Amino acid sequence: MNQLKLISKLLRAEQWYKNSVVFIALLFSGNLFDKELFLITLLAFVALCLVSSANYIINDLRDKDKDRLHKIKKFRPIAAKLISEKFAKFWIAGLLIFGFGLSYILNLYFCVMIVFLFLLMQTYTYWLKHYLYLDVFMISVFFVLRAVLGAFAIMVWISPWLIICPFFLAIFLAANKRYADLAMDSKKAVKTRSVLKKYSLSKAKRLVNIGAVMLIFSFTIYSLQKNLYFLLSVPVAAAALWRYMQLVFSNYKIGIQSELALRDWKLLILSVIWAAIIGIVLYI
Numbered sequence: 001m002n003q004l005k006l007i008s009k010l011l012r013a014e015q016w017y018k019n020s021v022v023f024i025a026l027l028f029s030g031n032l033f034d035k036e037l038f039l040i041t042l043l044a045f046v047a048l049c050l051v052s053s054a055n056y057i058i059n060d061l062r063d064k065d066k067d068r069l070h071k072i073k074k075f076r077p078i079a080a081k082l083i084s085e086k087f088a089k090f091w092i093a094g095l096l097i098f099g100f101g102l103s104y105i106l107n108l109y110f111c112v113m114i115v116f117l118f119l120l121m122q123t124y125t126y127w128l129k130h131y132l133y134l135d136v137f138m139i140s141v142f143f144v145l146r147a148v149l150g151a152f153a154i155m156v157w158i159s160p161w162l163i164i165c166p167f168f169l170a171i172f173l174a175a176n177k178r179y180a181d182l183a184m185d186s187k188k189a190v191k192t193r194s195v196l197k198k199y200s201l202s203k204a205k206r207l208v209n210i211g212a213v214m215l216i217f218s219f220t221i222y223s224l225q226k227n228l229y230f231l232l233s234v235p236v237a238a239a240a241l242w243r244y245m246q247l248v249f250s251n252y253k254i255g256i257q258s259e260l261a262l263r264d265w266k267l268l269i270l271s272v273i274w275a276a277i278i279g280i281v282l283y284i
Contacts, residue, residue, distance in 0.1 A: 215241065
């Protein structure tokens with residue numbers, strides 16, 4: 001494995017797409033084509049990716065022994081001993097310095113919020129992820145804070161219902177991940193993540209359904225408030241969620257590595273159609 005690919009795996013660059021929720025405020029405030037605000041949001045996205053990667057490395061350092069027992073996580077650079085702990089800590093320091101520095105340049109409110117998000121992530125890594133349902137709840141809070149960061153970056157107000165949507169989307173994705181962990185190998189899964197002792201496939205499925213229903217409900221409420229034409233996208237969104245559930249239930253790897261779902265052409269088409277409807281309603 002070449003050095004660049006190894007660093008990319010260390011930073012979990014393939015998961016940076018999760019930070020794209022920072023663009024929600026820009027998109028739904030009608031400012032997507034404002035060059036200045038777009039650049040600010042892009043820089044906010046970069047800062048968030050840097051801080052998120054620092055958190056991923058901290059998590060990998062803490063869980064390296066458990067990750068070695070996992071079918072997929074054992075290939076992570078630290079767990080596989082492809083990168084030394086000293087080198088990993090060097091990257092943590094660098095990522096935080098540049099991430100927080102860039103945040104401060106954007107504006108003080110954004111900087112304070114991203115520091116708060118990072119500290120909250122540490123409470124999850126070292127404590128909160130061991131509690132049933134609270135682990136999924138905290139992951140969802142992180143998504144909400146990412147969306148709020150987007151609003152802070154360009155200093156705009158967006159509907160609370162639109163902020164709530166990332167919360168239920170995160171519950172949906174995290175619950176699918178819990179299901180996938182148990183479906184892969186429940187005995188080994190418990191060794192790699194202690195909270196899974198308190199989960200079952202039925203509990204995970206229940207959370208998946210709750211996340212999906214509440215996400216659609218939240219976006220429907222927002223659509224009624226913002227623009228009735230948004231309702232045209234609701235059936236498409238529901239179909240996309242259903243398709244993702246099908247993919248996870250048929251292949252547990254997609255639940256663990258959600259980015260793999262982007263290879264499914266049906267899900268991609270549904271996502272493009274949803275985005276096209278939103279774009280047309282907002283800007284055309």
